[in-house]
Amino acid sequence: MRTALRQPPHSPPPVLPPVDRIVARVRKLWRWSVAARTLAAAPALLAATAVLLVAADLLMPMRAVLREALRWLPFALAGGVIGYGAWRIARPPSPRRFALLAEERIPQLENRLITAFDVALGDPDSLVARAFVADAERRLAEVDVRGVAPFKLGVPLVVLLTSWCLALAFAIAFPTAAREAWWRWVTPRDSYEQRWREVRASTLPAVPTPPMPVFDEMRWQITPPAYTGLRESEGRGDEPLQALAGSRVRLRSAFFGRWSAVRATRIGGGALPVRRQGGEWIAEWTQSPGERGISLEAIARGEVVSRRVVPVIVVPDRAPDVRLTAPEADLILAAPRGRIPVRATAADDYGVGPFVLSWSRTRGSGETFEYQEGVWQFASLRRTDRGAAAELVLDLDAMQLQPGDVIHVRAVASDRNTVTGPGQSVSRTRMIRIARPDEMDQVNTEVGFPMELPKDPLLSQRMLLIKTQRLQAERGRLSAAELRARAAEIASDQGRLRERVGEQIFTRQTAGLQDLNVEGGFTEHGGAGAHDEHDAAPAQPANGQAGGQASGGGSFNDQVVAAASAATGQGTMDEVQHNHDSDPILEVNRTLLSLYNVMWAAERELNQSAPNGAIPHQLEALRIIDQIRKAERLFPSANMRVDPVNVDSARGQGKVDDAAPAQRAVGAALPTTDALLAEIDRVSASAGTATARAFSMQLSGLAARALAGANGDAQAAALLSRAAGEAQAGRTAQARSLLLRARARIAPPAATRAHSLPSTTDPAAAAYYRRLGRG
């Protein structure tokens, strides 16, 4: 009684086993019939609907949106049929309905089957019921239920076969249209009009072949490196991409059905993988610092049908801008005491990383020279989004500096660049110097620190003259002792100044760089008395009277003194004029020796309490000093100006007797843009005759060349890429204008072109170059 178990609770089970057996067999046949018809009807419906839709689209073109929606209709219908059949099989009708079906299809049952159900609902033990059961068991045992549930597959199979035949016939008769119809329904987002033109072109010979699709509008997406904290950005791909090194760049656009592949190549590099996703191609890469862009090529039937160059401009991550705001200037301190605040700021385009104070200390000189350096952390550091401000107070007492020490400090900041960096910058350097005791009269120490005055400075010759003139004016009111004391004081200062001049002479004589305090053997002792050989020292320096002896040999001191005597006109006329074989050094020093002697004469007059006798010598000393100041500086300092070189007269005058001029080979040619410019000119000339596609392809090739090479120009490549886009759109004039702009950018200005070396017309120089083998 399996059937009874599946009955609803209100349906009583049939009472006769033959009834139950018949209902079970009818149910089984009915299930097979439903399954067979479902499996036949579903594909038939799918095929018929698809054929009808395609036919309708070919005869009356639909919009792409409608086609995109309707292409799922056949599948939905087929799926619905299968689902309905499965549902019917899983939930069959009640046994009573199967009994009714059997009664309808098998006339010899004569309602016994359905009556058996009614008997089961009534009183099965009644007399009539027992009589019916006895008869029904006999009759029902002979019933054959085959044919109760026929399959009826004719119509679905006819529909299915008809649909297939129609589709096959259309594909054989119109293969291009069939392929187009297939792709139109597979990729409904493609431009219908373009496809329709292609179908017409292949089916109707009078219609020209439509153009191959080219790169459509591209979109880019840039994901900056994480350290920048910037968000993703998107934009159109017809302008140069600008990305930081390390950015993830994604480029995408439509992938047309007629293309077989899209190929991407790095400019100056290898291939870049391109993946296809739906109806789009996607190229994705991580921007490296040297990346200049990519070249895209669409391939169809093994041929490049479209090319586009996408330049990429790498945005530099600039190093921080570091400024040392305090101290505002270099410091020279009189003593290593006190506290000096050091303040610095740093700003960066994407935030400041480590920020420290770098220092170096130099101490001593010569063989005791010391150099130390290190890094201090700032005591306070305040950070903002894009900058930082820091401060550190230097405690000079704790640093144990010594006079002469020099501290250099500068702020050093790094950015957070983890891709190409970190970029590091330094501020300008501030110097903190501790003055030496012997230079206190030469430097300006900072306000607020004790300043030591020089103990015994030298007086200038003009000051000595003024003091002497004042003494001479006050002479009548002074006692002899006062006159002698003040005159001796001026004489002492005059002597010190004279000794300084003597040291200069000595330094030149030995050409050494010795300490001026070193005993040089030229220090005067005791004034006039120490120079017995100069007993006849000139009373008047400028009178030119001869006297004394000029030594022509002997010790060094003798030579110097002899030259000094000659400078002041002593000795015989022959000795005075006999200068051609004198020591060149002494010849150079002759003016200084004259100065030395007149100072000595003034000093001697003052020591004799005769200021009026010293004043003429001092005036002469001033004149000589002024003369020296106006003379050419033979040993100039850093701020000197040198006369320009007379290049023409110097040509070919070099000493080459011992020189071996090298044999030079022709070097490698420098990179030039001439070839690219010539190609641009050629392409520009063909603008009017070439087809739009060919012109566009040539421009894309030029863009790739402009990016490649050592002097890649991304801006020029961008102009050429835009020109390619204009050309493929048929706007030749705009493309040519952009091409000329790119050419003007690539072409170097005339002033920067190399000039050939001029040939020499000087016979001496020409002979010289011939000797060098370069004539």
Added chain:
Amino acid sequence: MMRPALRRLLRATAALSLVAMVAAPSAVAADAALPRRDAVAGCSLFPVPCSLSFSSLFVFATARYESGDWNAAPLVPTNVIHSLAQYTAIPVAPQGAVVDLASPELFRFPFVYLTGHLPVRFSQQESANLKAYVERGGFIFIDDHNHDVDGAFHKTATGELRRIFGAEALKEIPNGHELYRAFFTFDEPPTTSHELNGWGDNLVHEHLLGVEVNGRLGVLYSNKDYSSEWGYHYRNKRFLSVDNTRFAVNVIVYALTR
């Protein structure tokens, strides 16, 4: 009634005034359009006419930097210019120029000379300029005027170069380098009398240092104190039995031809 002559005179005066009113703004505008010497950045530094650096003449440029003493060897430029004129056919300006290391004018000179005694700390702009200058084909000759191995200039200048060009960028130049055959032939970098007088290790360095960019020497660094060796008035060159500035010719010829 006004006389005809007076009327003509008044008419002519009015016409002239009208012409002057029209022409004056044009003349002012034309004058304003002329480039002025002061308007060009960096030109005030030039001891030579500004146009000289833009011509075909080679101009010996000395780099001026913020730290240290950039002008420690004022006689070297003139002396080297004289040597270039003596030995080569290079069209050379009779006087050198001074250019700020941080100035864009730096890029107008193919060769720059830098020296000093004191610690060198390049500013951010100086560092960026120097790196870009060398990478674009410029040549800078840096000479340690301090001739001191442990000296402040050497430690700081080499440190700055390593910071700018990379820790491994500054390398010893082999003595067979083409720098030593660019014009005259040298077996090694010429020695100087000053290197032995230094306060450091008292050694003569066998090699110069340099930074190569794109296979070309862009930075030449010397410990030998050529600034002292070449720091004399060029008129005194005649007293030398061997001209010691010939290596400077090699350096400049290399800078101009490689």
